[in-house]
Amino acid sequence: MKAKKYKFNKNTKIKNPLRVFFLCGTKFFKDEEEDKRNVLKKYIETKYAPNGKVIILEEHFMFGEAGNGYLSYDKIFMRNLKDIELLTGLYSDKIFIIHESISTAAELGMFASNMSLLKKTCLMIPDILSVEEDKISAFIRLAYFKHPSEEEKIEKITFYPKIRNNIVSETKIDYHTFFPGNSIRKRLALQIDQFIQKDYDENFEINFKKNQFNKAFEGDNIISYFYYDKPDEKTLNVTFPPSVLRMLLIALFNITEFKQELRKAPNISKTVGVVEKFFKSIIRESVSHIEAISFSDYEMNLLLKGENIKIRQAIAYFLYMLQALGMLKLPDDKENKQQLVITTQFKQLYEANFNILKEIKKSKLTDSL
Incomplete structure (x- = not known):
């Protein structure tokens, strides 16, 4: 039986897609209910259910040999925290940094x-009088808060914490801060909601568009493509904004053959290979359908917009993020019998993105003739 072919639609609107919120901050205590990131996570996922999901890296990932439910970055060749946080930020809709230390100042500088990250970053800072220290240094204030343009503006929210003294030595006392009552109360909730809703449109439109001079379009919803058709160079380049790539990958799960192959994959590496194979094939068919050109003999390069990430x-x-968000369970390299598991919640999400995909039943040039 001949394998079915699919394409992504040239223009598609998605209503109420997955929304990801990345929470950064000082040391994370996963099992402590009063940890500020745990409290903020509970608030966001309750308020923006079912498609609003929070990711906290320390909750799911680690370097080296992973265990106890953690995923190892090494298995997918992610070797440094900078690239990991960058990619997480790119895939996220909003980034919250609870800023109380030098390490969180470094995260702010990176974002x-x-x-593309700056405009969706919010800095949450404890009140100066509460902690007897201004967490906004002179450099941060002059760099990011003194007369910024609208494009360079970072959102800032001040919270009024509950304090616990931590005696380091006879001369030094640190403050551990907590949200009062381990909850997000009215004033703070209003500020968080205003930031989350800023620039949000529940109808997200995705468009394929041919660019000139191999330069990607600025829009966060445009898939840019460009091709060379020369005797010595046949190349198709396709560039994706991270937010669009996220939706296209989710849509793949609507394909029965795709899920069947995924369930045969014995480990994470093979799982990634299946996704990559199907995705590249569908992208090639999609651009072929638009241009009325077969790109079967073209070298194809898929690029993440503005980033040097393969x-x-x-x-x-x-895929790691989908597991962290409770959407699927990847096969464990140590347990070859374990298949990929798709949750009911994820099924509801990807079926809502079904209109992105279309089976090519006749000629792949149908729409162009």
Whole structure:
């Protein structure tokens, strides 16, 4: 039986897609209910259920040999925390940094140096009088808060914490801060909601568009493509904004043959290979359908917009994120009998994205003739 072919639609609107919120901050205590990131996570996932999901890296991932429910970055060749946080930020809709230390100042610097991340970053800072210290240094204030343009503006929210003294030595006392009552109360909730809703449109439109001079379009919803058709160079380049790549990968799960192959994959590496194979094939068919050209003999390069991250890494890490968000369970390399598991919640999500895909039943040039 001849394998079915699919394409992504040239123009598609998705209503109420998956929304991912990335929470950064000082040391995370996974099992402590009063940890500020746990409290904020509970608030966001309750308020924005079912498609609003929070990711806290320390809750799911680690370097080296993983165990006890953790995933190892090493299995998908992610070797440094900078690339991991960058990719997580790119896949996320909003980023909250609970800023109380030098390490969170470094995170702010990394996100603020990337324009696509800067506009969706919010800095949450404890009140100066409560902790007897201004957590906004002179450099941060001058760099990010003194007369910024609208494009360079970082959102800032001040919270009024409950305090616990931590005696380090006879001369030094640190403050551990908590949200009062381990909850997000009215004033703080209003500020968080205003930031989350800013620039949000529940109808997200995805478009394929041919660009000029191999330069990607600026829009966060445009898949840019460009091809060379020369005797010595036949190349098709396709560039994806991370938010669009996320939706396209989710849509793949509507394909029965795709899920069948995934369930045969014995480990994470093979799982990533299946996703990459199907995704590349569908992208090639999609652009062929638009241009009325067969790109079967073209070298194809898939690129993540504005970032030097290989598409295989981007796919692998997104699968990790789906597991962290409770959407699926990847096969365990140590337990070859375990198949990939798809949750009911994820099934409801990807079926809502079904209109992105279309089976090619006749000629792949049908729409162009």
